[in-house]
Amino acid sequence: MSDYKLYDHAVVALNVADYRFAIVAARFNQEIVDSLMHGAITTLQQSGANENQIIVARVPGAFEIPLLCQRLAAGGEVDALIALGCVIRGDTPHFDYICTESARGVMEVGLKYDIPVINGILTVDNPEQAKARAQINGNNKGADAASAAIEMLTLLAEL
Numbered sequence: 544m545s546d547y548k549l550y551d552h553a554v555v556a557l558n559v560a561d562y563r564f565a566i567v568a569a570r571f572n573q574e575i576v577d578s579l580m581h582g583a584i585t586t587l588q589q590s591g592a593n594e595n596q597i598i599v600a601r602v603p604g605a606f607e608i609p610l611l612c613q614r615l616a617a618g619g620e621v622d623a624l625i626a627l628g629c630v631i632r633g634d635t636p637h638f639d640y641i642c643t644e645s646a647r648g649v650m651e652v653g654l655k656y657d658i659p660v661i662n663g664i665l666t667v668d669n670p671e672q673a674k675a676r677a678q679i680n681g682n683n684k685g686a687d688a689a690s691a692a693i694e695m696l697t698l699l700a701e702l
Contacts, residue, residue, distance in 0.1 A: 558591040562696050563619040563669065564689075567611045569628035569664075571604035578677035579627045579663060579685030586689035605630050605664050606641050609648025616656035623692040624652070627685055628664040631674050642666040659695035663688030 564587055568580050580599065589596055598621065602611050605628035612624045626649045632638045645664055653660035663685055667673045676684045 555686055559587060559596070559693055559696070560591045562592070562596065562622040562693075563620060563677055564592060564597050564623050564625060564692065565612075565615045566599045566627060568599065569604045569607050569608060570601050572629035572631065572673065575629040575665065575670075575673045575677045578679055579629070579683065579688075580581045581679060582677070582683030582685035582687075583625050583627060583663065583689040586686040587693075590689075590693055599656070604628065604641070605645040608645055608664065609628070612649060612652045612660055613655070616658055616660070621658070623661070623696050624660040625661045625685075625688045625692050626664055627688065629677070630664065630666050631670060632666075632668045638666075644680055650670060659692050659699070661688045661692045661695070690699050 563672055566580060566583055568576050570576070584597060590611055591666070598615070600611055602608055608626045612626060615621055615624060630638060630641050630644065630645070646662055649660050649662045649664070665676055665684060667676070676682055
């Protein structure tokens with residue numbers, strides 16, 4: 544092996560007792576987003592977070608997520624943000640604009656405020672794909688987003 548220091552927390556069970564999280568969730572496609580939110584909150588709680596460490600804020604849709612993430616990050620009261628939404632392709636280019644701009648906005652907030660802002664906004668072709676990614680007891684991208692937030696916080700703290 545070489546003389547580098549390895550930063551890899553992907554397989555470590557991390558405890559989040561000292562961190563504060565905000566989940567910014569869209570109301571559009573609410574049934575799917577509620578399942579994502581359930582997965583995220585469950586993952587945070589299983590990792591040691593209590594209800595006082597988790598803020599949940601709802602916005603109309605995915606396009607509005609970055610603005611609220613920015614406001615929460617600017618307030619300095621959270622250590623990581625988890626953006627949750629669901630955009631399903633339709634018959635117009637609207638899908639492309641919403642997906643691109645919400646992803647860009649989420650990324651910019653993380654870079655501007657130097658905190659993890661995890662993009663858990665589903666961008667799918669149809670409702671079946673959304674449901675497959677938002678199962679309560681199975682594949683849940685909200686849970687994956689919460690895990691990514693925990694991993695990034697731990698890694699940033701170590702660095």
